[in-house]
Amino acid sequence: MTTTPHYKPGDVANGHVLTQDGQWVPLAGSAPQPPNPYEASPRDPRPEPKNGLAVAALIIGVVGLVLGLIPLTGWLAIMAGFTAVVLGFVAWQRKRKGRATAGKTALSGVVSGALAIVMGVVGMVMFFNVVDDVSDDLDDITDEPEVVTVTEGEAFTYDGFQADAGWKIQEDEFGTPTITSFRVTNVDHEDALEGDDAEAPMFTIRLYRGDENVGEITATGNEIAAGQSTKMESYSTTEGGWTGFDTIKVDEMF
Known part of the structure; x- marks a missing residue:
């Protein structure tokens, strides 16, 4: 049988002293006591992983x-x-x-x-x-090209194509107007400069007497890249009454 020791105020045990009111308080300057291996100690839980x-x-x-x-x-x-x-x-x-x-x-x-x-x-x-x-x-x-007024025989530029000087408007064997010595060069057409498909020049030459449109000539050429030239072929459905014109205007074909 184990005998329980009895303490009275002032007794010292394990670095503590018993007070008059029965409380054990640590002695001043006493070293901390090692934990009791038989006492249960709280276990620090590890935090759960957060994913x-x-x-x-x-x-x-x-x-x-x-x-x-x-x-x-x-x-x-x-x-x-x-x-x-x-x-x-x-x-x-x-x-x-x-x-x-x-x-x-x-x-x-x-x-x-x-x-x-x-x-x-x-x-x-x-x-x-x-x-x-x-x-x-x-x-x-x-962005439709503007209509350009030109002088017969003089060079002009329209829609990125430059016409050489020396072209003439004459009457063919059917009495309709036609253009001779008409040759153009692709000088700055955007699509051709960017290396895309070559472009074909297509003009409508309108003849005026005063404000009256007395005749039209359609001129087309082969597809050409930038810097290349082509001969223009022309045809017209105007029959008679077109001579004596005083103004020539270049417009788009369509």
Whole structure:
């Protein structure tokens, strides 16, 4: 049988002294006592790993890939890609520090985000190229060349083509007007200068007596690139009444 010791005020045990009111208080300057191995000590729980950033990076990266497939939403794909890369990198750092476990998910988010950025940039370039091409086509349709008044036999430039001097308007065997010695050079046509398809010159030569249009001549040539020349062939359906004209105007064919 174990005998329980009895203490009275002033007694000292384990670096503590018993007070008059029965409380044990530590002695001044006493060294801390080692913990009792038989006493239960609280266990510090380790924090649970947090993988939310890695999952978010992967989801946003996949969304960015989908947006990158649509040229019009390329800028959204770029934004989503950057976000996925940043979140994935932060999640990967948390994995290295032991505060997360989804390392592969974080890496997948970084990769998908980077691909989304590339696809977004390519899509935006394609979109702006298409817009630029459409704008050029609309300009070609809406920007009609101005009518040019010319003098018979003198050189002139119209719609990017320069006519050589020496051309003449004469009457053919059917009594209709025609143009002889008519040759043009492609001097600055935009499509030809950019290396696209060659362009064919097509003019309508209108003859006026005062304000009256007394005859028309259509002149066409072969397709030529910048710097090349072609002989113009002309024909007219005007029969009689066109002689005595005093003004010549060059207009587009259609």
